[in-house]
Amino acid sequence: MLDYISVQQASEKWGISKRRIQKICEENRIDGAVRFGRAWAIPRDAEKPADARKKRMDMREKNEI
Known part of the structure; x- marks a missing residue:
């Protein structure tokens, strides 16, 4: 069975x-994340997802050059 960590522990990690992290879980961007009521359980070995917001910033920076 997989070990899970809380949103607080993932935040620190x-x-x-x-x-x-809650928003990323809602967007199903963390494989294996499970919601129990109002709390999320995140697999201990889950990788930190790439920040999709940076793509938009990179586009803005390219347009400024």
Whole structure:
């Protein structure tokens, strides 16, 4: 059976906010994340998903050059 961590533990592990992790879970971007009521259980070995917001920033930076 997989070990799970909480949103708080993932926040500390990955260095991003708890709210951002909740949003990523809602978007199904963390494989194996499961919702129990209002809480998320994230597999301990889950990889930190790439920040999709950076793509938009990169596009803006290219347009400024």
